[in-house]
Amino acid sequence: MARYVLRRALQSLYAVLMLLLIVFAMTRLTGDPTNQYLPLSASPQARADFAALHGFNDPYYVQFIHYVSDLAHGDFGQSLFKQRPAMEVALEAFPITLTLAFFTMSIALVLSIVLGSLAAMRPNGLFDRMISPLTIFTASAPTFWVALVAIFVFAMMLGWVPTSGMGTPVHWILPVCVLVLTPLGVLTQVVRSSMVSSLSAPYAKTALAKGASDARVVFVHALRNSLLPLITIAGVQATGLVNGAVVIETIFGFPGIGKVMIDSIRDRDFSLTIACILLAAVVVYAMNVAIDIMYARLDPRVQIGGEARR
Template sequence: MGSFVLKRSLYSIISLVGLLVLVFFLSRLTGDPAALYLPVDAPASVREAFREARGLNDPLIVQFGDFVWNLLHFDFGESLRRQRPAFDVVLEAFPWTLCLAAITMSLVLLGAVVLGSLAAMNVGKSFDRISSVISLAAASAPDFWVALMAIFLFAVALGWVPTSGTGTPWHWILPVAVLFIRPFGLILQVVRGSMITALSSAYVKTARAKGVRQRAITFVHALRNAMLPVITVAGDQAAGLLNGAVVVESVFGFPGIGKLMIDSILQRDFAVVLAAIMITSLAIFIMNLLIDLAYALLDPRIRY
């Protein structure tokens, strides 16, 4: 187990370094920050002083060397827009995305496991057909379209919920609901397929022969063995949510890391972009490692 964790950590570090190198050089292609932060009629000397003070006149390889050196000291530099350490700016936004993702995935797993298991118990019946249609429609729904339609219907037309912000629980309803739809549809289909396989296995037939009730067979015996593929898909969907939920956060004005990254890219705030990618990548790595370790807990036959 220790060698597995060490190997996965090494692979993740290599991937993270490659990602940061790629993003560093690509971000420099977005344009000159001086053109964005200074007035249009600013003198050339002022623009030159602005670039010189922030090392933007140095060759790219020199800028990258300074970035790596600062990164080794956990220093991502200062946010050009906010005049604060970029790392602090990202740490303020990340908990909002983490909380949004945790609430959404908790509801997704609860709903998908229950409905998927019930659908597997009623294969070919009306409940199974309806749940399949709903899950396929949910998995196919584009987030940006659903978000805009939700704002128009529930916020503008009906006035039930606010369009943006985080001040009250009502502000969270639309972002959570929109993020809920796609992973719910995907995971529901996976739960249904896995449960159908598990319910047709030999140990389930033995349990039925012994007189065990159907609910106990489904939610105690079969569900645990059906959870491995579900965990894989759930981990992938959770990583997508942790990756910023960029569209949803931007549409609803949610102050998470996804909206922060979009704003920072548009503002050419390079330090914040790199810090956001670093924090998000580390969170995804830790989550994937925990999912891999959970396999061994659910199925003792798995050994690393």
């Protein structure tokens, strides 16, 4: 187990370094931030001094080496726009994104297990024929389009919820409902497919023959054997929620890591942009390792570190 975790950590470190290189190069393509932070009336000398102070006049490869060296010493740079340590700003915003993702994923898991199991109990029945098209639509509908339609209908036309902000619990209703649609649709289809296969297995038929209730067979015997694909896909959807929060937070004005990232790109706040992306990447890679470990513990046939679990 320790060898497996170490190997995955090294792989993740390599991926993070490659991501840093790509993001570093992309941020520099947006232009020199000197013009963003100095007035038009600033003298050429003032512009040169500002660029020299922040290293913007150095070659790109020199800037990257300095940045990676600072990262190795725990220095993530200073946010030019907020005049604070970049990682400090990112860490303040990240709990909001995690909270949004946690509520969304919790609701998606519970509802998908219930809806998928009920649909699998009567394949091609009335409930199954109603749920399947809806879940396919929610899984494929663009999040930004759904968010804009939801704002127009429920906030502007009906006035049931606010259009943006996060001051009260009511402000969370629309973002969570919009963000939950994609994982709910995908996970419901996964649960339904796995449950249909499990319910047709001999052990499920034997349990029914022995007098077990339909609910016990579905939610105890069959569900236990359907958890592996659910966990795998749920992990992919959970990591996707961190990325999807960028769109939702921007549209609904949530001050999470996604909105901070978009604002930093607009302001050419390079250090803050990279700090946000680095933080999100580390969390995503950690979640992937945790999912692999959980999968291996649930299925003894999965190998960890080259040795089969027994």
